[in-house]
Amino acid sequence: MPQVLTHHQLLEIAGEFGTPLYVYHAERITEQYQRLRAAFRETDATFFYACKALTNINVLRHIKSIGCNADCSSINEVKLALLAGFEPSKVLYTSNNIAFSEIEAAVSLGVHVNIDSLSNLRKFGERYGHSYPVGIRLRPNIMAGGNLKISTGHNKSKFGIPVEDIDQVLDIVKEKNLHIRTLHIHTGSEIKDVEVFAKGIEVLFNLVKHFPELEVIDLGGGFKVPYAPGEEGTDVELLGKSVKAEFEAIAKIYGRRLQVWFEPGKFLVSEAGYFLVQVNVLKQTGDTCFAGVNSGLNHLIRPMFYGSYHHIENISNASGVPEPYHVVGNICETDTFAEDRMIAEIREDDYLVFYNAGAYGFEMASNYNSRFKPAEVLVKDNKARLIRRRDTMEDILATQVVLED
Known part of the structure; x- marks a missing residue:
C-alpha cells in the first residue's frame, strides 16, 4: 500500500502551521519514482x-x-x-x-x-x-x-x-x-x-x-x-x-x-500533495448548501481552469453522515471546487483536505484579490517542516514602486 498521511497527522499539521496550507509527503514522491524505475x-x-x-x-x-x-x-x-x-x-x-x-x-x-x-x-x-x-x-x-x-x-x-x-x-x-x-x-x-x-x-x-x-x-x-x-x-x-x-x-x-x-x-508529486483549508461559513440556498472555505481559485485554480477533480474529505468530522455540498472559495469570482459533493457533515470551522494537490496547486497560485499565498510544508521521516512561509502584506507590496505625490 502507498504511504499516506492520516487525518490525525493532517489535523496536527494544520494546527501547527495554519491554513490554507500545502503539505507534501517526501516518501510518497520516492515511492512513485521507485515504481517508475522498476517498470x-x-x-x-x-x-x-x-x-x-x-x-x-x-x-x-x-x-x-x-x-x-x-x-x-x-x-x-x-x-x-x-x-x-x-x-x-x-x-x-x-x-x-x-x-x-x-x-x-x-x-x-x-x-x-x-x-x-x-x-x-x-x-x-x-x-x-x-x-x-x-x-x-x-x-x-x-x-x-x-x-x-x-x-x-x-x-x-x-x-x-x-x-x-x-x-x-x-x-x-x-x-x-x-x-x-x-x-x-x-x-x-x-x-x-x-x-x-x-x-x-x-x-x-x-x-x-x-x-x-x-x-x-x-x-x-x-x-x-x-x-x-x-x-x-x-x-x-x-x-x-x-x-x-x-x-x-x-x-x-x-x-x-x-x-x-x-x-x-x-x-x-500529485499524490504526495495535500491542500488543507478551513470552513468559514455554511450558506443554504434552496436545495444547495455552500461550504465556503478560507481559500479560492487564487490557491487552487485547476477545478475552474480545466475542470479537474480533487477528492475532498472532512478530516475534523470524518464520521459525520455524508451530505451534498458545493465547496466554494472566498474570492470575488466564481471559484467552485466541487458541486453536490458527498462529504461527511460539514460544520463551520471544520478542516477539509483536497487530495492530489502536489502538482500545479501552489505552482499556479496567485495573489488575486490581494490575498496571501499559502504556506508549504514538507513531511519527511515523519517530521513536518515549513518550506515556504505564508505571504505577508509586505510581500504584496515588495515589488510595487510607490510614486511620490
Whole structure:
C-alpha cells in the first residue's frame, strides 16, 4: 500500500502551521519514482522530473536525492534546478516559443536543450553549428490527454515543430551541420492509454534513419494519476514492457540502441500533495448548501481552469453522515471546487483536505484579490517542516514602486 498521511497527522499539521496550507509527503514522491524505475528496469530509461509541477527548492532537492533528473520549461527553472544541486548533465530544458537569448543562456549553463521551432533551430545552427548536441521537439499530431486544454500533441497545438515539416528540419540540420542527439515529443497530460505512447514511438522511429548521431528518444510525460476514488492511472508497468519491445525492435532495424527519456511531473508529486483549508461559513440556498472555505481559485485554480477533480474529505468530522455540498472559495469570482459533493457533515470551522494537490496547486497560485499565498510544508521521516512561509502584506507590496505625490 502507498504511504499516506492520516487525518490525525493532517489535523496536527494544520494546527501547527495554519491554513490554507500545502503539505507534501517526501516518501510518497520516492515511492512513485521507485515504481517508475522498476517498470522500466529492462530498458535504458532516464527520468527527468517536470519541475513546472512544483518548484519549491526543497522538493527539488529531495527529487535530486532519490536519483531523478530535472526537466525545465523556463530558464529560471533551469537556474532553480542548478541551485537545488542538480548537475548540468542532469538538467533538460525544453523551449517553447521563447527568445533565442534564453536558449543561449541554457547553453552557457551546460544543460540539455530541446528546440521547438524552425526559427530557433536555424538560429541555433548559426550560433553553435555542430559544437553543442541538441534535441528537436516535434509535434506528432496525436490527440491525447484529459481534455483539449492539456493536450499538446494535436495538429492545432502550439508546441513543437509539426512533423510534416521534417524536410525543413533536415535542410537546416544539413545546412548548419547540427549535432542532433534527441528527438522529443510530448502529447499531453492525463494520458491513460498506453497506445498513445506507442503511436508517438512509431512517429519518431520512422525518423531515426535521418539522424545518424541520435542517442535519445524523449517521449515526454503525461502519465495519468487517479483523482477520483476507484479511478485508475496509467499502467506504467505495461508501458515499460511496451517500450522495451519497441526499442528492441528499433535496435534490430538500425543496429544501435537508443535511450528513452521521460519527463514525469504530476506522476511524481500529485499524490504526495495535500491542500488543507478551513470552513468559514455554511450558506443554504434552496436545495444547495455552500461550504465556503478560507481559500479560492487564487490557491487552487485547476477545478475552474480545466475542470479537474480533487477528492475532498472532512478530516475534523470524518464520521459525520455524508451530505451534498458545493465547496466554494472566498474570492470575488466564481471559484467552485466541487458541486453536490458527498462529504461527511460539514460544520463551520471544520478542516477539509483536497487530495492530489502536489502538482500545479501552489505552482499556479496567485495573489488575486490581494490575498496571501499559502504556506508549504514538507513531511519527511515523519517530521513536518515549513518550506515556504505564508505571504505577508509586505510581500504584496515588495515589488510595487510607490510614486511620490
